[in-house]
Amino acid sequence: MVSYFDDLSVFHADTCKPLSAAAAAGDMEMRALARGTYPGERLPANEMRELKTVGYWDAPRDQSFPLDWHRNEGIEFAFLSRGRVGFGVDDHHYELAPGHLTITRPWQSHRLGFPTLPACRMHWIILDVGVRRPNQQWRWPKWVLLSRAEIDELTTLLQANEQPVWQANATLRDAFEALAELTRHGGDPALMSRLKLQVNATLLEVLALLRAQPVRLDTYLSSSRRTVAMFLEGLTANLDLPWTLDSLAEACGLGRTQFANYCIEITNVSPMDYLNALRIKRARELLRAEPDRSITDIAALCGFDTSQYFATRFRREVGQTPREFRAVKHRRTARDAEKAAAQAR
16 A cells, blocks of 8 residues: 555655766766666566666766755665765765765665766665655565574664765675676576575675674664654645545554654644644745735645635634735735835935
8 A cells, every 4th residue: 555655755766867868878887777767677577576776877977967866765775986976865965985885765865966976986776675664664575585683683773773874895895896797797597596696695795884883773763753753844745635634644654543642742733733734834935925826726735625714724823814914915015115115216
């Protein structure tokens, strides 16, 4: 079942169109094995289905574009083997150097290259482990050959730690280069067997790297409370959806009571009161910014079923009807314009 959380762009399959265009123009080399909207040679439909894409690009010179903000539908391991690249994750920015490994989860927005992508060689794996939000249970593919204890350890290290940049070693570099070599041999009848073995070897090296680091684990990072907090932060962009308490809770994979309790802890108000406050705030912004847009349109854009209900809620919260609010704002704007013109004279 697809949840509203998915619709709120917590993840999406990146099409990598700028990279594909640059590769087609001969400005860089890019090779990948992929499925879905990811570019590259198609992976078999019924083998390693959780592997979304594996590949590399090699840009011998600076490009004219960045890889803008995006999220993926799986956990991404990326390794920089050449060049220096600006890397952003959520509100943090880093300067990647050769030997850096990046790890990003589906809910972590990230970008590469700003303002543009410099000359570099980057490798990646995106693996879907069945999570779209922090509190979901990780489901590793059956073809992952790590022991149960190793899988549990790797899951814990990745769940309760979101450090995005790590200093890797030569062994991990060799593992990514071996994957790159496989992307150049699509006609090999043993390709999928070799790919399965090499992805497993790479995961083992990632586990060894994390084991060797002083990793600080934080259980909040995989908690339901954090899932609710992230969901509420993204709600502003989707106020027009027909939300109910049940659908809000379902979007976070929680029961309505548990969701409501977390919402009150975070916002100090009930879920529907919080939603209506966001809708009224957005309506005030639109009434100011778009004086020619109809009240009915603004009501619909902000998620109110009817303009009459919108007017009732707006007056209750603001003390004026939407029309009165807009008229006052218009008069103030006109007075400010007259005052500015008088001062200019």
